[in-house]
Each structure stands twice: as C-alpha cells, then as structure tokens.
Amino acid sequence: MQLNEIKKHWTGWAQQFEGDLRATTKTRTIKDLEIAEFYRAFKRTSVFSKPEGAVLEVGCGNGHNCFGLSQLIPHFKFTGVDFVPEMIANANKLKHSDDRYQEIDFLVGNILELEDNTCLASDFDIVFSNRCIINLNTIDLQKAALDQLIAKTSLGGYVVLIENVRQTYEQQNKLRQLAGLEERTPDKFNLFIDEPAFLEHARKQLTLVECKDFASLHDIVLYVLVPMINDGNTDYDHPLVRATAQLLMANESELSGQFGAFGQNRLYVFKRDPSR
Ligand SMILES: C[S@@+](CC[C@H](N)C(=O)[O-])C[C@H]1O[C@@H](n2cnc3c(N)ncnc32)[C@H](O)[C@@H]1O
Secondary structure: OOOHEEEEHHHHHHHEEEEHHHOOOHHHHHHHHHHHHHHHHHOOOOOOOOOOEEEEEEEOOHHHHHHHHHOOOOOOEEEEOOOOOOHHHHHHHHHHHHHOOOOEEEHHHEEEEEEEEOOOOOOOOOEEEEEHHHOOOHHHHHHHHHHHHHOOOOOOOOEEEEEEEHHHHHHHHHHHOOOOOOOOOOOOOOOOOOOOHHHHHHHHOOEEEEOOOOOOHHHHHHHHHHHHHHOHHHHHOOOOHHHHHHHHHHHHOOHHHHOOOOOOEEEEEOOOOOOO
C-alpha cells in the first residue's frame, strides 16, 4: 500500500471508532499486555529512579498507551504524537473527559519528520513506538523512522519499540501449518520488521539492551490453539485468550518472555549511549 492509502486507512478507523481501542487494534488483550510490558521495560531503565522523566510516544493513535502508562508511572510526563489529526482529536477528547490525564500532551506529527517538528523537544528520556514503524512501506523508510526517534532521544536515553516482526510471525505460521491451519498474512497497510536488516541499522547508533517475546504464549493461544478447537477461526474474546493475558500480566517475575518466539510483537529496548 502507498503511504497516502495507509494514512487514509488510519483516518477511517479514527473516524469510525473514535476513542475506542478498536481504532488501533482488533486485539484488546494485546493492548493490556503491551502496556504491562512497556511498564516493566521502563522500570528497568535508569530513568525510572529519577524524580521525573519525559516520555514521547510516536504513532500514539487515540492515546491508550499514554493513558495507561501515565497512571502506572505518575512521575513521568507523557507526550503522544500521531500523523492522523482525527486520532489526536480523539485522544484529546478522552484526555479532557478525565481529570487524571490533564498532564499528557497530544500533538499531530509524522514519524518521518520529527526532527523538523519544533513543537517537540529533542531530549526525551524515553521515546517509544508501538506498531507504528510497520506502517512505513519500505525497509529504508523504517530505518529513517528509527533515525527520527533517535533524534528526539537524549544522550543516555532509551528508544523502546514494540513492533511486529517477520521472523517470529513466520514461526507462528509454522505452528499453524503443523495444526493444519492456513498461514496468516499481514494486513495490507503493514510491512513487518525484517529484524536482521533493522537491527544492523539500529546498532550504528544504539546499543540493544533487551529483546523480548512477551506475547508468544498469548499468540499461540489466540492464533493456533483456539482456532484448532474453533473451526479454524480466531476468537479475540475467547476466555482462554483472556486467561492467558491475565496470567502473563500477573507474573511480576518476568516469565512472559519464556514461551518461545511465536508472537508477532517483539519488545526492543535500545540505549542511546553517550559514548557513541
Ligand atoms: C496500530 S496503531 C497503534 C497506535 C498506538 N501506538 C497503540 O499501540 O495503541 C498505529 C498508529 O500509527 C499511526 N501512524 C502510522 N504511520 C504514521 C506516521 N508516518 N507518523 C505518525 N504516526 C503514524 C497511525 O495513525 C496509528 O494511529
């Protein structure tokens, strides 16, 4: 899909689903897991122990990560940016409907033009994206997007990504094949990350601190086991899918990453090393 069509797609979902989580994903349980995992990852950074921290989410949609994380980490100040004005309008509507969210800023902005966006500071302690980079339709644009995230990160700060990865998606499809299910294919508006090429580029400026398959068990249940007992169909609200998400979130001992590499979302924590 061309970039303008991808933007049209997200504009359509923003108009149709407004402030609902459905504007950014069909899988409600994955959003809970993503917020829990960002929280755990942020907690492990050196920023967490500071009295305050500035955090930027790029491709924030209607704001659910910023809302959830701001409640878990009240000493961090969150800013969200998205290139669809309707997404930002919906995020602002939710913000103004709840006193707890008044400190969060939402702005319109393109991940490919962050450096030129003078409304945004250039020294965030943490810059993160969640299934945004996969909306760029070439590997070169994905690399350029990462460079833009880095440009807004302070020296010594962190770039944290949860993005869909081709290689783990292929693993999931192998399981589906074994189960006699058809292979899944990504949505037309997504290009999943080709990890070796992407990491080679990232390592030019960043140190990879951590890579975690936090959603592997969730995706095995959602995309393999439940379809096996449900005529091949995915059921996003199946009680087993919800139970799996609950289990993975309850586990404070970081066991969520111990179920193999079959999830389509992977967490990466990079540090912008001051010595590089
Ligand atoms: C899958 S949604 C994820 C939203 C949010 N990060 C979350 O996890 O709830 C992807 C978001 O990225 C935004 N997006 C896509 N391409 C973008 C770009 N070039 N610049 C900024 N935002 C973009 C879309 O408008 C959409 O809101």
